[in-house]
Amino acid sequence: MSSEFSEALSGTDEVTIGVTGRSTGRQISVPVWFVAEDDKIYLVPIHGSDSDWYRNLVATPRLQLTAEGATVNGTATPVGDPARVRQVVDDFGAKYGSQQVASYYPKTDAAVEVSVPA
Secondary structure: OOHHHHHHHHOOOEEEEEEEOOOOOOEEEEEEEOEEEOOEEEEOOOEHHHOHHHHHHHHOOEEEEEEOOEEEEEEEEEEOOHHHHHHHHHHHHHHHOHHHHHHHOOEOOOEEEEEOOO
């Protein structure tokens, strides 16, 4: 991941993702929380696998991430393994607070791993 984007991530708690609508083909932007780990970014959809942006990424895994004015393109991989999803949710809890995550994320059956090129 570029140093400019890494620096932008360190200055914010939220990124905006741009996904392609699976029915309309239109670009849709959604602000989301994230955790970064090495060259990967992890996202958790608020309504789990029922979230529209998650289903859009399953259909078209390319997305755009914007943080503090820096933008990169990436490829999303759905994470469905319950143990790995739990780890990502736990990482969210460590970053944002377990109670916050528990109250904002009622369904935690899915996560997304985003690969961002250097």
